Amino acid sequence: MPEEPAQPAESFEASLDELEKVVKELEAGDLPLERSMELFEKGMALSETCRKQLENAETRVEMLIRKEGKIQPEPFRPEK
Numbered sequence: 001m002p003e004e005p006a007q008p009a010e011s012f013e014a015s016l017d018e019l020e021k022v023v024k025e026l027e028a029g030d031l032p033l034e035r036s037m038e039l040f041e042k043g044m045a046l047s048e049t050c051r052k053q054l055e056n057a058e059t060r061v062e063m064l065i066r067k068e069g070k071i072q073p074e075p076f077r078p079e080k
Contacts, residue, residue, distance in 0.1 A: 012053045019046040 010018070022043040026036065 010049070012050060012057075015046050015049050015053070019043055019050065022046065 022039050025031070026039050026043070031039070
């Protein structure tokens with residue numbers, strides 16, 4: 001039996017869009033407990049996917065900067 005190809009990971013934008021939909025549905029309230037739990041689990045998974053994609057992008061940018069040897073990479077710290 002041939003292996004099925006792995007499904008490609010969703011783009012960051014698609015994952016973020018889906019996460020926003022989950023949050024809106026949760027914020028709307030009046031959901032059965034089971035549906036709330038499903039949405040919460042889905043939201044946590046999407047959040048983790050987005051976090052990993054952002055970390056990978058940051059690593060790639062730092063590697064490119066180091067390769068050029070002109071600028072020292074600094075970790076991105078958004079203003080609070």
